[in-house]
Amino acid sequence: MTEKKRGAIIGIGGIGMWHGEMMQATGRIQLVAVCDLNEALREKAAAKFPDAAFYTSYREMLSREKPDITAVVTPHNLHAPIAIHALQAGSNVIVEKPMATRYEDAVAMIRAARRARRSLTVFHNRRLDGWYLAAMSVIRSGILGDLVEMHSAINYKPSPATWRGWKEASGGILFDWGAHLVDYLLHFARSPVRSVSGFFYRARRSNPAHVEDHGSLQMKFASGATGTVTISGADRSAPLRYRIVGTRGTLTDEWNWSDDSKLKVFTAMPGGEQATMEVKYARTQPQKYYDNIADHLCEGKPLLVSPESAAMVINVLCAAERSHLKGGAPVPLSRAP
Ligand SMILES: NC(=O)c1ccc[n+]([C@@H]2O[C@H](COP(=O)([O-])OP(=O)(O)OC[C@H]3O[C@@H](n4cnc5c(N)ncnc54)[C@H](O)[C@@H]3O)[C@@H](O)[C@H]2O)c1
Structure with missing residues (x-):
């Protein structure tokens, strides 16, 4: 039996616990660390994941724990800065949807993953x-x-x-x-x-x-x-x-x-x-998403959700805002990264 991959979660609120359960259910990823600012939520998660280490600073968690895969499950505007930091710290990253709140941030995330030679994917479980x-x-x-x-x-x-x-x-x-x-x-x-x-x-x-x-x-x-x-x-x-x-x-x-x-x-x-x-x-079958992550980390299989496909969603959402500011006129989409 090969050693399990090291998993971490940043944001263990409403849906973060579910990420932990699915990560563990792969049988190939061990949830080793969790970061959340909220003490009550950390305690609740500690009861469920007693073997994980708990942090209030994701920077400290990433540098100490060196996870193979980190799930970013925070409010939307924090997805990009936290994901980019995690990629630069050497972790592969799953980020919750929506990938980012600005298209340029989604593009920056993809570029950061390419530069760091790490994988980036978005939790589009609804596929x-x-x-x-x-x-x-x-x-x-x-x-x-x-x-x-x-x-x-x-x-x-x-x-x-x-x-x-x-x-x-x-x-x-x-x-x-x-x-x-x-x-x-x-x-x-x-x-x-x-x-x-x-x-x-x-x-x-x-x-x-x-x-x-x-x-x-x-x-x-x-x-x-x-x-x-x-x-x-x-x-x-x-x-x-x-x-x-x-x-x-x-x-x-x-x-x-x-x-x-x-x-x-x-x-x-x-x-x-x-x-x-x-x-x-x-x-x-949402578990298939995490099973694919384990397949990707352990066997190099392709990811179910490419970051480019998730960035296209953000491209559309941001274009709608630009159109509204122009009185609803159709706006062309910027080119995919
Ligand atoms: N794919 C789905 O089906 C689905 C369903 C629900 C939520 N979501 C997504 O999940 C994400 C989180 O939603 P939620 O409902 O769990 O929100 P939530 O508010 O319940 O949880 C967010 C958590 O992030 C923590 N947090 C905030 N800033 C932090 C920081 N700097 N460091 C560490 N932790 C921090 C908060 O303390 C909180 O516990 C959002 O992107 C949301 O859209 C997806």
Whole structure:
């Protein structure tokens, strides 16, 4: 049995514990160190991971523990500076989504990984969601024909009582859930994004340091299709997770969370008669993400999530902001790093 790889986590809040569990469940990565500023959270994590060493300074942790892999699970605006420091300290890095709050930071992270000759990946676990995998197999089967218009939306209103409600820390209303929904549509489209337009709304008298109340962006793909992502703290209805319109069929999916759920496909028989099909979700397997990390570290297998693909999400989110400042005019995307 070869020695286990040394794992570390920076930020052991809401989702950091899950990273620790998945890291350990690989059987090939040992969680040796955890850093968090919050004492209560460190104590809670120490009960779960008694063999790990605990730190309040990630700089000290990285220099003492020399982890092979470090997961950065902090507020969004800290992803880039912490990830770059960890790469420079010699660790491979997993950073939570969204990769960064500014596209230039995402590019700097990729450059830092290349310079340090270390691997960088982003925790886009939602590429392993059962509903996404089912929708993807419907789209790739060709039953919808050519894609025309894609929509993905969710209602979400983060409170300023946490960092998520503050623009500087979170990046804005689109950066949390929007990182997942943009990622979904980029994969469905399988075509380069030509331009992005964005629209944001703030309630009158709202604090400009808080995230917006509503945000929407539209991507125009080289294929001719469009992709719209809306994150709303104003909408009181139940938006669809997906509405994917193709030349021969339409796919819709509600926000079900159980893998026993089904999405719907509206199409027509060869004779023209309308047909509606239900397609069961595939199995959601987030552990596959960490198993891939272990495969990558131990056997050199390619990463499931390339940093370039995650940076493209940030490129789109930032372009939406630029478009909004220009009155919603479509803006071309900067070139990929
Ligand atoms: N992929 C997913 O499904 C998913 C789900 C939830 C959250 N997330 C992402 O995970 C990240 C964290 O979200 P969360 O809900 O766990 O937030 P959280 O606020 O619960 O946890 C963040 C932790 O980071 C710690 N922290 C902040 N600054 C630090 C520093 N300088 N050094 C060490 N620790 C520091 C905080 O003390 C806190 O415990 C975000 O990027 C979020 O978008 C992803």
